[in-house]
Amino acid sequence: MTSSTVTSSQPDRPPRPNLAFRRLRGRRSPAEFAALVRRAAREIGERVSCDARYIGRVEAGEIRCPNYAYERVFLHMYPGRTLADLGFAPRSAVRGRGPRPPGEVARPTVAPMALTSPAYDASETSGDHEPYEPYDTQDPYDTHENHEESDVLRRAFMTGGATVAAALGPFGLTFDAAAADRPVRRAGSAQAAALEEAVREIRLLDDRHGADGLYRRAAGPLRAAYALLDAGATRQATADRLHSGAGELAISVGWLAHDSGRFDDARSHYAEALATARMTGDDALEAHAFCNTAFLARDAGRPREAVRAAQAAQRVGRSLGSARLMSLLALREAGGWAGLADRTACEQALARALALHQRGVSDADPEWMSFYGEAELEGLEAQCWSTLGDWRRAARHARRAAQLQDPHFSRNIALYTAELADDLARGGRPDEAASAGMKVLDLLDQVQSSRIQAMLAGTARVLLPHRRASGVPEFLERHASLPRQG
Known part of the structure; x- marks a missing residue:
């Protein structure tokens, strides 16, 4: 992969907004448009990690020309148009050389760093499948950084295919302890x-495959991220981004621990993210850390702590101006109240969550909230009613959550359907519960989540006395054949 530093021939020129691309977005929010880009990528077998921030950078003119993967996706979305029609500059103007002839490949690079991936071969060339060209991720006016290192760090979270085997096998991250002891240059x-x-990338992988196969591989990258913080940065703005990124990575790794049943590890990672947020005065990161802490406390059987953490998140989150964030935080509080069997307080928090969610998306919504749509709202409400023992209402919301979920997010479909199966079983509808449980079993070749498997195990126990009900024996037999969790 080409990784030489790219400098602008006009370093003092401010970026020019891409108005043509902005017109294409229309009335959609950046997050909604990013979702369309990701969907278009899947249609042509491409893989891009497009999000609201990327769309914002394109529209602001910071990304003058997309990399080859994004180019293919954009031209697929708007057939008959050229990159110039979409408001981008010619690749030669950005890269400093002419377009790459067909068949030509870039020079390989090798970069020693604390973070390494066995999936990365020093002889690898990017060729026609080069979704991580540096043009659309770097600051063209910052010439202080080593892009080879960033390429290796980025590759640590890449996968080689769409199947679980490809996603989790080549992913295998390792942490080079000897390299970690060497000084790390100042980050850019x-x-x-x-x-x-x-x-x-780690969020996308979790959405599709669950946490179990990812958690152990994520510890090294997290240590590498904090090593970058210790090394310092070339600029204060870069230092702020590093702190925020390291904190968000700690939360992501904490969630992988959470979803795979390692609650103590998750609590430690969330606390690390919270400390990072407090040190830098990052309200957005602090709200996110408290949000996840509330969710963990609820799942760990500490409902009062869940309420307190959710309320703390709401106090710090109000200044961020995101109604959707406040909606999710109200749902976290509702989960805590449900655990305390306070139905009135739970219903009040649920009502706030719904009212806030109905205000819609805004540019103030944090990037990490891309998962929070109507399906997630329904799923979290289902969990509240289930905790309160209102199985019929819980099943109604869980069924709706599974129906609303984007089919590409296998993990969430499995989660909502497992919730539905459990609610149906406990609500005295064993045949429907068995049917829903079989759907979850069908997804387990794509999803690895101890949390989901634990829910299925609970459903199986509830269904044991109902072996004569339609479909129940088949579900119990198939569930019993599952490999035991380590």
Whole structure:
């Protein structure tokens, strides 16, 4: 992969907004448009980690020409148009050389760093599948950083295919302890961008495959991220991005621990993110850390702590101006109240969550909230009613959550359907519960989540006395054949 520093021939020129691309977005929010880009990528077998921040950078003119993967996706979305029609500059003007002839490949690079991936071969060339060209992720006016290092960091979170085997096998991350002891050079914007990309990638992998196969591989990257913080940064703005990125990565790794049943590890990672947020005065990161802490406390059987953490998140989150964030935080509080069996307080928090969610999306919504749509709202409400023992209402919301979920997010479909199966079983509808449980079993070849498997195990126990009900024996037999969790 080409990784030489790219400098602008006009370093003092401010970026020019891409108005043509902005017109294409229309009335959609940046997050909604990013979702369309990701969907278009899947249609042509491409993989891009597009999010609201990327769309914002394109529209602001910071990304003058997209990399090859994004180019293919954009031209697929708007057939008959050229990159110039979409408001981009010619690749030769950005890269400083002419377009790459067909069949030509870039020079390989090798970069020693604390973070390494066995999936990365020093002889690898990017060729026609080069979705991580540096043009659309770096600051063209910052010449202080080593882009080779950022390429390796970014590659640590890449996968080689769409199947579980490809996603989790080549992913295998390792942490080079000897390299970790060597001094790390001061970080620049390329390292910050690579760290942010790593967070996006780990979230995408979790959405599709669950946490169990990812958690152990994520510890090394997290240590590498904090090593970058210790090394310092070339600029204060870059230091702020590194702190925010490291904190978000700590939360992502904490969630992987949470979803795979390692609650103590998750609590430690969330606390690390919270400390990072407090040290830098990052309200957005602090709200996110408290949000996840509330969710963990609820799942760990500490409902009062869940309420307190959710309320703390709301106090710090009000200044961020995101109604959707406040909606999710109200749902976290509702989960705590449900655990305390306070139905009135739970219903009040649910009502606030719904009212806030109905205000819609805004540019103030944090990037990490891309998962929070109507399906997640329904799923979290289902969990509240289930905790309160209102199985019929819980099943109604869980069924709706599974129906609303984007089919590409296998993990969430499995989660909502497992919730539905459990609610149906406990609500005295064993045949429907068995049917829903079989759907979850069908997804377990794509999803690895101890949390989901634990829910299925609970459903199986509830269904044991109902072996004569339609479908129940088949579900119990198939569930019993599952490999035991280590």
